[in-house]
Amino acid sequence: MPKRESFPIEKIFVPTKQKKTIKPEVVGEIAESILDIGQQAPISVWRDGDRLVLVEGLHRLEACKALGETTIIGVLVPAELAQHKPQLAERPEVEAERIKMARLKQLRLEKEAADASTSALKSAGATQAPRTRSMKGVRDNPKASPGRTAGSARKTLSDWITQQKGSGGRY
Template sequence: MPKPQSFPIEKIYVPVKRKKEIKPQVVEEIAGSILEIGQQAPILVRPDEDRFVLVEGLQRLEACKALGETTIVGIVVSAELAQQRTLLPEGPEADAVRDNMARLKKLRLEKEAAETSIGNLSKTEPERTRSARSARDNPGTAPSRASGPTPKKTLSEWITQQKRDGGRY
């Protein structure tokens, strides 16, 4: 693993798209932390001709700039690793997205399980027998809806039903 080294801040290029990600409150918090205990995590940069391109650590870089630092501790990574990092983001925001996706998947699976169990409960043997007898005795009438497959619900309908029934969603 490459060792951290000191880089001149003026030699670090921040891509224009990344500059939009600057969060002043986070920069202020990091600057306060750097003043108290120093820079704990190095930034990641990749070489690009006579400069370095920032891969990770935008808020830390901005905090050091705000403090008037001329250098920052960083690690040089390869362009391939830099590409991987952009495809697979890390950090609290990426973790929040992953957690949200996992929660949505769990909700979907719970919904499907609930629909299956509701469908199975509505097709009890006596009810099926009643429906068949009703259709046999009254040939002009359609069988009851309970004997057929349950209609699909939207997620919002399912959540509303769960709230009404006191279920977990």
């Protein structure tokens, strides 16, 4: 088992590909956890000359930076192991979790659309005449589309799906 060490944060290089995966909400949660109980899991780095290259622990590193830390606990792994580390997308359990989360999101969206459709039908039964959309500002602004005038509010995905179902459109 590699030995835990304290590394200076400014010497740790984060590859551009990893930087693109930062999720600010995760960094915030980890920062709160570090404040409460300290850093529990070390990051993994490998030595490349004078600098250290991050292998694992991007969100922990960013959380420590956000907290103003100058050092972070980590383990030094051999460069050969770092280069052959399996990518997250290649791990079957990660892929299964991603599929599960996508399915749950789809079910939630379908439920929201069904709920919105039910409420729309109930409210439509209460009103006599259908409402028409104002075309004010469309002639003045050639770039404005009839569905999106300057005064119209943004729709959510579930509103759009409900509208598509109501109009018989495909979505």
